[in-house]
Amino acid sequence: MVRLIIGILLGLWGLPLLVFSAQNLIGSLNESESNAALMFFFVTGFPALIMLLGSFFLIRSYLKNPPKLTKAEKPGLAADNTPTTPGRYCPKCGSGLSADASFCPACGQKVTP
Structure with a gap:
């Protein structure tokens, strides 16, 4: 059950962070600020992707191996x-x-x- 809760919380935290990062990445690229775009990707986008991937694996492991009652x-x-x-x-x-x-x-x- 803890895996499911942590997976959901990671997903709820990672998804808005990924949206924020994508908005800033696109905005920086539109203004020809490639250094700022890279910064947004590595500071917020990459950790958001890792959180969403972790969320996916935690929820999948819970659904494949539910706790034994x-x-x-x-x-x-x-x-x-x-x-x-x-x-x-x-x-x-x-x-x-x-x-x-x-x-x-x-x-x-x-x-x-």
Whole structure:
């Protein structure tokens, strides 16, 4: 999720910077100021292109490899799919425990019977 947020923020920051740079680059070239045009490209245009490229790769990596969501445990079943005793839960992770469990099947915490 962090990759997606950073990618969007980079894109929202890089796109206006690229537009600003292009406007100034074109304006400088129209006035025959090639040194100023190069300055605008290297100071604002090139970093804007890098930001947009980074944004593209971050968003693409998020969409290709979304975060793995844990399966919600079914009520009445422990992590190893054995029936749980009502009201008996792991003190560390909160998953349901079976009646004869000495250790939590989800996190390995030792539990007292």
